[in-house]
Amino acid sequence: MKVAVIGGGIMGSGIAQLAAMAGHAVAIRDVGEAELGRARDAIESSLAKLCEKDRLSEAEADAARESLTFTTALDEAVGAADVVVEAVPELLEVKHQVLAEVVAAAPAGALLGTNTSQLSITSIGAALGDDASRLVGMHFFNPPVLMRLCELVRGLATADDALERAREFATGLGKTVVVCQKDSPGFITSRAYAILRLECLRMLEEGVATAEDIDTAMKLGFNFPMGPLELGDFNGLDTYLHAIESLERAHGDRFRPTVGLRNMVAAGHLGRKTGRGFYDYSEG
Ligand SMILES: NC(=O)c1ccc[n+]([C@@H]2O[C@H](COP(=O)([O-])OP(=O)(O)OC[C@H]3O[C@@H](n4cnc5c(N)ncnc54)[C@H](O)[C@@H]3O)[C@@H](O)[C@H]2O)c1
Incomplete structure (x- = not known):
């Protein structure tokens, strides 16, 4: 199949690599050569690590490299695509604009996937008119090459046939699929x-346990690879606050952010990227 991935950032580069490793011809489209260079470097480094760990042979890595093309031209990326996966920033207006351009340039039967983490598929599809029937939420996890899940999401307008095609595509990439109906x-x-993460935050603020002990309890008690608080620091507490606020708007008070989290963001304690969050990174 011909696959186009729009946005070659953290997720787009990983999804493109995954599709190339599954034998598809993959085009990555991003806005500039610098962004495409970063996508190429990320894929190269991941392929090298997989080879080092004997999870991929050199021949398979070469085949994946040969299946990938990098372009800033949208027409070139999507002109003959069977599947287009959008992985641009989590902003509704940007997704609307990108998908409208994709619909104008891609074949009329192309499956449209959006890798949004939590935006409504129906509101993303609202800009697409009848073509919203081809849009499916395809939520891959970071890093897409290693994480086993793909969460499919049905928008109000999503056609059954599109959902089934998305299921087939994701299963073919080696993912286990769950469907948010x-x-x-x-x-x-x-x-x-x-x-879960909010409850950890409340326990921290109530003084029930230290951040280290809360994270250790979650890691060793529930087999999480990272504790919820250290993961918050890793992804950025501003991003976390933004995500929680949008869930609060959708689902009400049980997602209300804590005062402590708001204070940390207001103070610029955003996690690793600012050197301080739940943990102190000032020593590196
Ligand atoms: N990072 C994660 O852990 C994660 C996990 C699951 C889902 N997601 C979702 O995946 C999507 C992408 O997130 P990310 O973390 O990869 O972001 P990112 O910022 O790393 O990458 C976004 C890329 O899109 C590019 N872009 C912006 N406008 C574009 C356009 N018009 N055409 C083509 N490319 C364009 C940017 O240059 C950038 O390279 C978001 O919706 C996010 O919510 C992220």
Whole structure:
């Protein structure tokens, strides 16, 4: 199949690599050569690591490299695509604009996937008219090459046939698929995990335990690879606050951010990127 990935950032580069490793011809489209260079470097580094760990042979890595093209030209990327996956920033206006351009340039039968983490598929599709029937939420996880889940989300206008094509595509990439049948912000995963993380935050603020002990309890007690607080620091507490606020708007008070989280963001304690969050990174 011919696959186009729009946006070659953290997720787009990983999804493109995954599709290339599954034998598809993949075009990545981003806005500039610098962005495409970063996508190429990320894929190269991931392929090299997979080879080092014997999870991929050199021949398979070469085949994946040969299946990938990098372009700033949207027509070139999507002109003959069977599947287009959008992985541009989590902003509704940007997704509207990008998908409208994709619909104008891609074949009329192309499947449209959006890798949004929590935006409503129905509102993303609202800009597409009848073509919203081809739009499916395809929520891959970071890093897409390693994480086993793809959460599919049905928008109000999503056709059954599109959902089945998305299921086939994601399964062919080696993912286990779950389907969020109702378009509900946060879907299954982000909604459930947000509550867990909020409860960890409340325990920290109530002095029930230290950040280290809360994270250790979650890691060793539930086999999470990272504790919820350290993951918050890793992704950025401003991003976390923004995500929680949007779930609060959708689902009400049980997602209300804590005062402590708001204060940390107001003070610029955003996690690793500012050197301080739940943990102190000033020593590197
Ligand atoms: N990072 C994660 O852990 C994660 C996990 C699951 C889902 N997501 C979702 O995936 C999407 C992408 O997130 P990300 O973390 O990869 O973001 P990112 O910022 O790393 O990448 C976004 C890329 O899109 C490019 N872009 C912007 N406008 C574009 C356009 N008009 N055409 C083509 N490219 C364009 C940017 O240059 C950038 O390279 C978001 O919707 C996000 O919510 C992220």
